[in-house]
Amino acid sequence: MNCIVLVKQVPDLSDLRPDAWDTEKGTLRRGVLDSILNPLDVHALNLANRIRRDGGRIIALTMGPPQAEEMLRECLTRCADEAVLLTDRAFAGADTCATAYALAHAIRRVVEQFQLGRDYVVVTGMQSTDGDTAQVPGQVAEDLGLEQIAYSEKAEWEDGRLRVHRIGPRGKEVLSPKQFPVLITAAGSDVPVHRSFHRARAALKKPILRWSAADLGLPKEKLGLAGSRTQVVRIFSPSTTRETECRFFSDPAELLEAIRRAWEEGPKTKSGEAGETYDLAGREPAYQGEVWVFAEQEEGVLHPVSLELLGTARRLAAPLGVPVGAVLPGHGVAGLAEELIAHGADRVYVLEHPLLEDFRPIPYTRALVGVIRERPPQIVLFGATPLGRELAPRVAYASESGLTADCTQLEIGDFTRDKRTHVGVLKQTRPALGGNIMATIVTRNSQTQMATVRPGVMKALPADPGRQGEVVELTPELTPELIQVELLSRQPLAGGAQLTEADIIVSGGHGLGSRESFERYIPPLARALGEFLQAAYEVGASRAAVEDGFIGRDHQVGQTGQTVQPRLYVAVAISGAIQ
Template identity: 55%
Template structure:
C-alpha cells in the first residue's frame, strides 16, 4: 500500500505584524508574513506513516505533494524529515490564481501521474490530507480532488484500527462512525487526531538526500482551460480588513451587584430597536440578469429531524428571490422523508425536490452527491445554498465540482448585486462575503463561467422565519438509481455522541479564553457560573471558549466561538479572559447583550461590549455567583 499526503505552505496567521496591513487599501501584504507548514498537515503526515507501519508493506511509499511557488519546497523537506520517503513540488506560473476547483483538478492530474509513473499503475494507495488549511479554511480541495479522481472520501478521521483490513474511526454528521473502504484508492482527511511526528536534526539533514520531483503544468498534461485563474469558477474581487469601528458604548458598573442588576434588566427588556443605516434594496429593472433559474437550499435532515441551519437558509433564499423574481426550491435527500416536505413549504420553499431511496437512509458522500448533482444538472438553479456543517462541507464541494458550479465556503453575508469593471458586466449576481486567513481579512467573491452559484453558510449566521402553514407549494419526487458502484465504503459501527454543545442556538453563553490560564481554572470558574445563570434566567445556557482556549485543551472544539468555530447570536454573551481576536469577535458580535470581564483595560473586546469590568476573573466570578444566588433566594 502506498500513500500520498497533500500538504500546503500557508502564511502564519497567528503572527501578523502591523506593517503587513495596508490600511488604505484594506488589504494584507502576504509576502510580509512568515510561511509555515499547515498545522493540520502535521497530523496527515503522521497518519500516513502510522498506516504504512500497520500495513507492513516494506515496498510501500509515503509521498508528500504540494502545489505552490518554488519556496514551497521547504514544507516538503519538512514532510520528509517527519517520515515521508519522497516529495513532489507542483509549480508553474500557470497555476496562479486558482480557486479550489482549479487547484483540485491540478492536484488530481499530478496524482494520476504518480499512479502511472511512481506506483507503476498500482491503484492500491491512499490519499491523506489535513481537514483544511488555515489560510482559506474552506475544506473544499480534498473532497474535490476525490471527486475529480472518482474515488470515495472519508472525512474527519480521528484514528484507525488494522486487523487484516483498515477500519477508520471518524466523526460523522451524527456521531462516531467506523468505516471500512470497499476498494482503493480512497481519500482520507484527518482532524488533529494524534501526536504529530517531530522532525529531528538527523531527519532534516537526510531530507535533502531523498528523491525530490519538481513538475510543471506540462509535466502533468493539464487542460490549460482548467487551471489557474482561467479554470477557476470563483474569483475574489475585493479583500478588506474587518471593520475596526467601535460597535458600542460600553458601560462599566462600579460593583458586581450593579453588573448583575444591569444584566437582569437588559435580559428581561429584550432587544432594543436601533435606528441604523437603511440598506439599498436591489432592483434589477429592465436589465438582463447574468444567471437564470430557481434558488435552491439543500435540506440537511437526520431521521426526520431538520437541521436548524436549513430553515435559516430557506429564509435567506426567500429574501434573495424577491428582486430576482424567481422561485425557491428545497432539495430533500434520504429515506422515508416525504413527511418533511410540507414543512419546507411552510418555511419558504415553493418547490420541494424529494429523492427518497433506502440506500440514502444514511449519509455517504458519493450516493448523496449523485442524487443532488443529478438534480442540479437537470434543473440548473442559479443559486444553491448549503449549511457549513460537517455534512455540508463533505457534500457541497463534490456537488459543485460535478455540476459546473462555483462554491464559496463559510459566507457571512449574501447579497444580490451587479458587478461592473471595465468590459466585465455581470448583472444580479450573488455577492458572497466570507472571512479568510483565520478571520484576519474579509473577501468578497463572485462566481464566474458557471451555471450555478453555490455557497455554504455557518449555522447561526442567519435568522430563520417562522413557519407559515398557509403557504402552498409543489412537491416533486425525483428518482435516481443508486448502484453498488456508488457505495464504496461500509459503515460497520455507529455510535451516537452524547448530546454536543449547541452554541448556535443557545440563549446564554458563558465563554472563557486563554486568559483563564488552565483547564482547571476554566472548570472551576466558568462551569459553576453557567450553572448559576441557568437557574436564574430562562433559556438554554452553554459554555463557550476562544480558539486559543480550545487549542490549549480547556474544552472540546464544539465549544469554540468564532469564525473557525461556531458563529453565535445569543441573548447574552459573557466573556472572561478573551482579548478579542478578529475571528472571535466576528463570530459573536451579533449577541443582544455582550458582557466583557478582562483585567486588560485596552482589551479589544470592550469595543463590542454593552457592559464591562476591568478586573480579574478569579475575583469577579465568585462574586457573580453569590450575587445570582442572592437574587434567586429573594
C-alpha cells in the same frame, strides 16, 4: 499501504504585526509574515504515519511558489519519504476548483511514477488557515472518484482493516474503507510525529521533484484564474460601524449589573441581512433558473439552517422573479415538504431512495448532481454544517459550478468584467484570514452559482401553514456499489452540546491548565449565569482545550468547531488568537 499527503504553505497568523495590513486596501502584506506548514496538515502527516505499513511510503505534495520547497523539507523532517512541488505561473489565481483539478492530476502522476497501483490513501488537513473553505479535499476526491472520510482524528489497523475514528453528524464514528484508494481529511491526530535531527540532515540533501503544468499535460485554460469558477472582485476590511466598548471591572457585583443591563437591552445588530433592494429594470439577468436550497435533514428532522436559507432564498429570488426550490434527499422524508413550503419554498424536490437514508458523500452527490443537470437552477444554497461542508464542494465540482464557502452576506447585483456588465448575479461576501478581511466573490465559467452559509447567520421566515406549493417526487439512479465505506460503530454524543441554540456560552481555553481546572470553573460559571439571566446556557471550549482533553470536540467553538451567536459569550483562559 502508501500515503499521498496534500500540504500547503500558509502565512503565520499567530502573531499579526500592525504593519501586516494595508488598512486602505484591506489586504495582507504576506511578505511581512513568516510562512509555515498549515497546522491541520501536520495532523494529516501524523495520520499518514499511522496508516502506512509494510514498507509503504509517504509522499508530500503541494502546489505553490518555488519558496514552498522549505515547507516540503519540513514534511521530510517529520515523516515524509518523498516530496513533490507543483509550481508554474499558470497555477496563479486558482480558486478551489482549479486547485483541485491540478492536484488531482498530480496525484495520478504520483501514483504512476511511484507505482502505487490502488494501494494508497490520500490524506490532507480539513482546511487551511488562510482560505478556511474546506473545499479542496472534497473536490479532489470527486475528481478522482474516491470516497471521503472527513473530520478524522485517529487511524489504526486491526485484523487487516483500516479503522478511521472521526466525529460524525451523529456522534463519534469508526469507519472502514471497503476498497482503496480513499481520501481522509484530518481534524486532529492522536500520535504526533516530531522532527528529528537525523531526518533534518537527510531532508537538506533530498531532491524535491518539481512539476509544471506542461509536465502534467494540463491545458492552461483549466488552470489558475482562467480555469476558476469563482473570482474575488473586492477585498475590504470588516465593518467597524458596530458599537463596541471595552471596560475593566474589579467589583464582581458591578460586572453582573453591567451584564444584566446589556442583556435587557438585547442585541443591536443582526448579520447576514439584506442590503439595498435590487431592480432588474427590464434587463435580462446573466443566469436563468430557480433559486434552490439544499434541505438538510437527520432522522426526519430538518436542520434549522435549511429554514434560515429559505428566508434568504426568497429575498434573492424576489428581484429575479423566479421561484424558490428546496431539494430534499432522504428515505421516507416526503412529509417534510409541507414544513419547507410553510417557510418559503415554492417547489420541493424530494429525492427518495433507500441509499439516501443516511448521509454518504457519493450517493448524495450523485443524487443532487442528477437533479441539477435535469433542471438547472441559477443559485443553490447549502448550510455550512459538517454535512454541508462535505457535500457542497463535491456537488459544485461535479456540476461544474462555482462555490463560495461560509458567506455572511448574499445579495443580487451587477458586475462588470472585461467591459461587459453581468446583470443580476449573486454577490457572495465571506470572511477570510480569521475574519481580518472580507472578500466579495462572484461566479464565473459556470451555469449555477453556489454558496454555503453557516447556521445562525441568516434569519428564517415565520412559518405560514396556509402557504401552498408543489411537491416533485424523484427517484435517483443509485446502486449499492456507491457505498464505499462501512460504518463499524457509532457512539452518540450523550447530551451533545447545543451550542448553536444556547443564549449563553462560557468557553474555556488552554490557559486553564488541566481537565480538573476546566471542570471546576467553566460548567459552574455557565450554570450560574444561566440561572442569573434565566436563559439556556452551554459550555464551550477552544480548539487547544479540546485537543488537551479538557472536554469533547462537540463543545469546540471557532474556525474548526461550531459557529455560534449567543447573546452572551464568556471567554476564559483563551489566548485571543484572531479566529
